[in-house]
Amino acid sequence: MGSPLVADPFGTAELRRRVLAAWTDSPARFREDANAEEDLVRGGYRDRLLVELAQNAADAARRAGTPGRLRLELTGGGEPVLRAANTGAPLDAAGVQGLASLRASAKRDDPASVGRFGVGFAAVLAVTDEPAVLSRTGGVRFSAARTRAAVAGVPDLAAELASRDGAVPVLRLPEPADGAPPERFDTEVVLPLLPGTRDDVAAALTGLRAELLLALPGLERIEVVLDGSRRVLARAGAPPLLRLTDGDVVTRWAVATGTGELSAELLAGRPVEERARRAWTLTWAVPVDDDGVPVPLPGRQVVHAPTPSDEPLSLPLRLIAPFPLAADRRHVLPGPVTDVLVAAAADVLAALLAELPPDPVLLALVPRLRLAGADLDAAVCAAVLDRLRVTAWLPEAGEDARIPPSRAVVLADASPERIAALIGVLPDLLPHAWSSRSGEAARAALGVRRTGIAEAVEAVRGVDRPPGWWARLYAALDGADREELGALPVPLADGRTAHGPAGVLLPGEGLPVARLSPLGLRLADPEAVAPPAARRLLERLAARPATPAAVLADPAVRVAVEGSLEAVEDVVAGAPDPADLADAVLALVAAAGPAAEGVPWLAELALPDADGGWAPAGELLLPGSGLADVLEPGSLGALDAAFAATADAGALRRVGVLGTFAVASAEDPEELDVDGADDWIDTALDRLPAGAPPPAWPVVTAVRDLELVTDWPAALRLLAALPTGTWDDVALDGVAVPGYLRWWLSTRPVLDGQRPDRLRRPGPGPLQGLYEPADVAPRLLDLLRPPATVADVVADVDGALHLLERLGDGTRTVRWSVLRTVYAQLARALDGVDVEPPQRVRVAPDRVSADAVVLDQPWLQPLVRTDVVPAGGLAVAVADLLDLPLASEVVRASGPGVPGAARRWVELPGADLAAARLDLDELPGEVAVDECLAVGGTPLRWWPGEPDLVDGSPDSLGRALAWRTGRWELRQALAEVFAHPDRASDLAAEDSIED
Numbered sequence: 001m002g003s004p005l006v007a008d009p010f011g012t013a014e015l016r017r018r019v020l021a022a023w024t025d026s027p028a029r030f031r032e033d034a035n036a037e038e039d040l041v042r043g044g045y046r047d048r049l050l051v052e053l054a055q056n057a058a059d060a061a062r063r064a065g066t067p068g069r070l071r072l073e074l075t076g077g078g079e080p081v082l083r084a085a086n087t088g089a090p091l092d093a094a095g096v097q098g099l100a101s102l103r104a105s106a107k108r109d110d111p112a113s114v115g116r117f118g119v120g121f122a123a124v125l126a127v128t129d130e131p132a133v134l135s136r137t138g139g140v141r142f143s144a145a146r147t148r149a150a151v152a153g154v155p156d157l158a159a160e161l162a163s164r165d166g167a168v169p170v171l172r173l174p175e176p177a178d179g180a181p182p183e184r185f186d187t188e189v190v191l192p193l194l195p196g197t198r199d200d201v202a203a204a205l206t207g208l209r210a211e212l213l214l215a216l217p218g219l220e221r222i223e224v225v226l227d228g229s230r231r232v233l234a235r236a237g238a239p240p241l242l243r244l245t246d247g248d249v250v251t252r253w254a255v256a257t258g259t260g261e262l263s264a265e266l267l268a269g270r271p272v273e274e275r276a277r278r279a280w281t282l283t284w285a286v287p288v289d290d291d292g293v294p295v296p297l298p299g300r301q302v303v304h305a306p307t308p309s310d311e312p313l314s315l316p317l318r319l320i321a322p323f324p325l326a327a328d329r330r331h332v333l334p335g336p337v338t339d340v341l342v343a344a345a346a347d348v349l350a351a352l353l354a355e356l357p358p359d360p361v362l363l364a365l366v367p368r369l370r371l372a373g374a375d376l377d378a379a380v381c382a383a384v385l386d387r388l389r390v391t392a393w394l395p396e397a398g399e400d401a402r403i404p405p406s407r408a409v410v411l412a413d414a415s416p417e418r419i420a421a422l423i424g425v426l427p428d429l430l431p432h433a434w435s436s437r438s439g440e441a442a443r444a445a446l447g448v449r450r451t452g453i454a455e456a457v458e459a460v461r462g463v464d465r466p467p468g469w470w471a472r473l474y475a476a477l478d479g480a481d482r483e484e485l486g487a488l489p490v491p492l493a494d495g496r497t498a499h500g501p502a503g504v505l506l507p508g509e510g511l512p513v514a515r516l517s518p519l520g521l522r523l524a525d526p527e528a529v530a531p532p533a534a535r536r537l538l539e540r541l542a543a544r545p546a547t548p549a550a551v552l553a554d555p556a557v558r559v560a561v562e563g564s565l566e567a568v569e570d571v572v573a574g575a576p577d578p579a580d581l582a583d584a585v586l587a588l589v590a591a592a593g594p595a596a597e598g599v600p601w602l603a604e605l606a607l608p609d610a611d612g613g614w615a616p617a618g619e620l621l622l623p624g625s626g627l628a629d630v631l632e633p634g635s636l637g638a639l640d641a642a643f644a645a646t647a648d649a650g651a652l653r654r655v656g657v658l659g660t661f662a663v664a665s666a667e668d669p670e671e672l673d674v675d676g677a678d679d680w681i682d683t684a685l686d687r688l689p690a691g692a693p694p695p696a697w698p699v700v701t702a703v704r705d706l707e708l709v710t711d712w713p714a715a716l717r718l719l720a721a722l723p724t725g726t727w728d729d730v731a732l733d734g735v736a737v738p739g740y741l742r743w744w745l746s747t748r749p750v751l752d753g754q755r756p757d758r759l760r761r762p763g764p765g766p767l768q769g770l771y772e773p774a775d776v777a778p779r780l781l782d783l784l785r786p787p788a789t790v791a792d793v794v795a796d797v798d799g800a801l802h803l804l805e806r807l808g809d810g811t812r813t814v815r816w817s818v819l820r821t822v823y824a825q826l827a828r829a830l831d832g833v834d835v836e837p838p839q840r841v842r843v844a845p846d847r848v849s850a851d852a853v854v855l856d857q858p859w860l861q862p863l864v865r866t867d868v869v870p871a872g873g874l875a876v877a878v879a880d881l882l883d884l885p886l887a888s889e890v891v892r893a894s895g896p897g898v899p900g901a902a903r904r905w906v907e908l909p910g911a912d913l914a915a916a917r918l919d920l921d922e923l924p925g926e927v928a929v930d931e932c933l934a935v936g937g938t939p940l941r942w943w944p945g946e947p948d949l950v951d952g953s954p955d956s957l958g959r960a961l962a963w964r965t966g967r968w969e970l971r972q973a974l975a976e977v978f979a980h981p982d983r984a985s986d987l988a989a990e991d992s993i994e995d
Contacts (some may be wrong), residue, residue, distance in 0.1 A: 060088030062218035139177030256352035312373030398423030474534030505546035549595030603656030618656030824872025
């Protein structure tokens with residue numbers, strides 16, 4: 001019963017009467033109401049206290065058409081009270097009826113209200129059993145204690161109350177309440193808290209977040225007052241951008257909203273009161289930074305319908321939608337209404353992503369079906385994913401347009417440089433930031449096509465881009481897998497395009513690229529390969545650095561040069577202009593510098609000649625050159641003087657234009673096209689030992705056009721200036737033979753009409769008297785190397801024959817040291833050669849003879865009646881060479897005198913000392929002495945035999961014993977010992993000086 005002093009503007013007394021009457025008439029009704037309210041408090045609304053208070057405040061503000069404000073204040077220490085004051089439409093009779101009824105909301109005719117079931121206020125019973133609502137139109141209160149007292153007076157209900165341990169339905173018996181809401185508020189809910197609930201309420205107030213305002217569009221501000229501290233939650237702005245304030249923290253939210261109306265057919269199976277609420281509003285919201293870029297919500301989300309449900313949501317956004325809920329108000333019911341809202345949610349989220357800044361963080365908002373937490377979550381994710389696949393929301397690299405994932409392409413191994421280089425070439429390409437590994441799962445879910453570097457390379461084939469663009473592309477692709485880059489095009493300097501880097505020449509510093517086009521080289525455009533990274537990539541793909549030397553080595557250059565004259569003469573179709581080709585080659589050779597030295601095929605370059613035609617460079621004389629002055633006039637063509645005046649002199653020389661003698665080289669000497677090459681080869685082979693196998697020839701060099709010289713003094717100066725190697729000997733299997741140039745000059749009358757090999761080195765020497773000294777500059781003397789010894793002369797057959805002839809010239813003289821062995825050396829040199837015997841032979845340094853013998857046995861010399869030729873130890877060979885008899889053939893004496901006559905045996909004085917001193921085998925202790933030793937009346941000193949006969953003189957003893965011991969060269973030393981046996985120790989001391 002209400003107090004008679006309190007007004008009852010809402011007719012609560014009549015409501016109480018009817019409810020008590022109903023309970024009295026049917027105690028079961030009392031039980032039903034008690035159970036239903038208990039289910040709500042312990043079930044669907046067990047933790048919805050603050051949310052429901054805020055929801056009611058939002059609906060009140062919306063009905064009043066004013067911005068809603070709510071203040072939640074926890075007051076009191078020992079008897080805490082939670083007060084919720086709000087602005088908006090005040091309490092009315094329908095509202096009181098709704099509060100006091102179960103599932104009979106006063107908002108059913110207000111389709112825009114957030115509350116829609118009429119049971120949300122039951123959430124207050126979790127913390128109080130004495131709730132009151134004070135409005136500027138009046139107040140109402142509820143009380144568990146007063147309800148128990150009223151029920152206890154009804155006998156049938158008292159028993160039921162006892163069976164329930166005093167638990168009653170609190171919100172069924174309203175009473176008028178005295179009081180008013182605070183100033184500036186229209187309504188206040190007053191909740192005296194049950195013991196033990198204050199901490200939970202305080203924790204709920206502390207945990208209340210501004211995000212709640214997203215689901216309550218009518219509420220703009222919530223003021224939380226707890227323990228004397230004040231915190232304000234507020235919302236400002238309007239979709240698509242809201243600003244939420246939570247104390248000092250301000251967050252920005254991107255919001256997308258969709259609206260619609262459900263058809264009657266869809267609602268046919270829903271509860272009656274829901275059928276009138278056909279309009280719906282659906283919202284997606286996500287925090288954004290100052291640039292509007294989304295900041296995905298952390299942790300697991302739930303679906304808001306529109307207040308939080310127990311339905312999980314794996315997307316990091318806030319979804320607010322009026323899904324149909326089960327009786328527990330926690331879970332969404334499946335069915336056609338849910339299906340429509342799911343589809344709408346997909347459309348709205350796709351539209352939101354299309355409006356958000358194109359940042360890769362959007363990929364974090366893409367659903368992952370495998371992460372879905374429940375059926376509704378899976379349905380939302382699937383629908384969103386399907387819609388996102390065909391919605392244009394992904395950015396296209398380098399463009400302002402958006403593209404759908406179904407068209408989009410992500411580059412594998414992307415980098416900012418690669419993406420930038422491929423813009424406009426690879427359509428629908430995502431920016432680099434969108435190709436990170438972290439977004440791989442999202443891209444796969446969306447169906448974004450992944451393309452590799454090989455496909456990108458295929459895309460650039462045939463595109464027309466400036467060289468700088470290719471340079472950026474190459475630099476960007478540096479480091480990519482080389483197997484994917486094999487078909488990478490390369491723009492060439494002449495405007496063509498190579499279909500792959502292999503073999504392309506990369507121009508380097510000093511290469512005259514602009515002048516090389518007539519050569520037809522695959523020379524990359526310099527600008528396209530300027531960055532080091534671009535060169536590095538192309539080199540890794542088998543392009544070659546194009547230094548001038550490397551370009552010169554390119555087979556295409558050689559082909560062009562070798563075919564240049566033919567192209568001029570036969571007017572080869574498509575061949576470059578010969579003047580342009582000549583300019584290109586000369587520019588390349590000039591740039592190559594020393595690397596172009598000794599390239600033989602350059603001499604085939606067609607150049608203009610003085611007669612108005614074209615000729616190989618190697619057959620043209622440089623006008624005014626030293627070579628032109630020493631050759632027979634007209635023997636070679638001359639380079640056009642005007643052309644020579646403008647061309648690089650060094651390049652002309654390197655291509656073979658003859659300013660001096662040309663040097664030819666070959667691996668096979670028979671390929672040398674020079675004068676006398678075959679004779680030189682034969683001469684060289686003659687130096688090898690008899691029977692030696694064919695030698696392995698090294699690369700040999702020769703000098704051209706020597707046979708055309710008319711001025712040898714000037715020509716020799718030119719030849720002396722040639723590289724030293726031109727004059728070098730050739731090593732044939734370890735045997736050194738003269739090189740071609742020295743051989744040719746040595747065998748021609750190039751020194752004042754004389755051959756250098758018929759002269760000798762100036763100054764005293766073994767050949768003095770036999771040959772005239774060469775009158776030539778020291779440099780040429782060292783190069784021509786005229787003979788200095790007999791061995792030099794007889795090194796070849798021609799020289800040996802010439803020396804044999806000169807030895808017979810009576811006008812010449814020969815040193816005794818030379819004469820002693822010269823014929824032996826000639827015999828060795830001419831062994832096996834068919835030699836015409838000389839008419840005269842040398843028998844003394846200053847005398848020749850036409851009648852002589854070759855001394856083969858020294859004891860016969862006194863018996864020879866003609867001149868004697870020294871044999872040098874090769875008597876038989878010398879006799880054969882000179883066609884002379886041996887002394888032993890001329891002297892037929894068998895021995896001196898009568899055996900045993902006037903002979904005596906004598907002991908050799910000092911024999912042991914002589915043997916020891918001269919390191920001989922033991923000498924005989926005695927010899928036979930014949931003081932009248934003679935043959936045919938000719939006295940002799942000694943005669944070999946058994947025994948040796950001597951005349952007794954030391955000289956005869958020395959000769960006899962030297963011959964017997966095979967040490968003929970010691971005959972004088974032995975004679976000295978036998979002449980002075982008492983001085984043996986002194987002589988030994990003298991010998992030690994020489995040792």
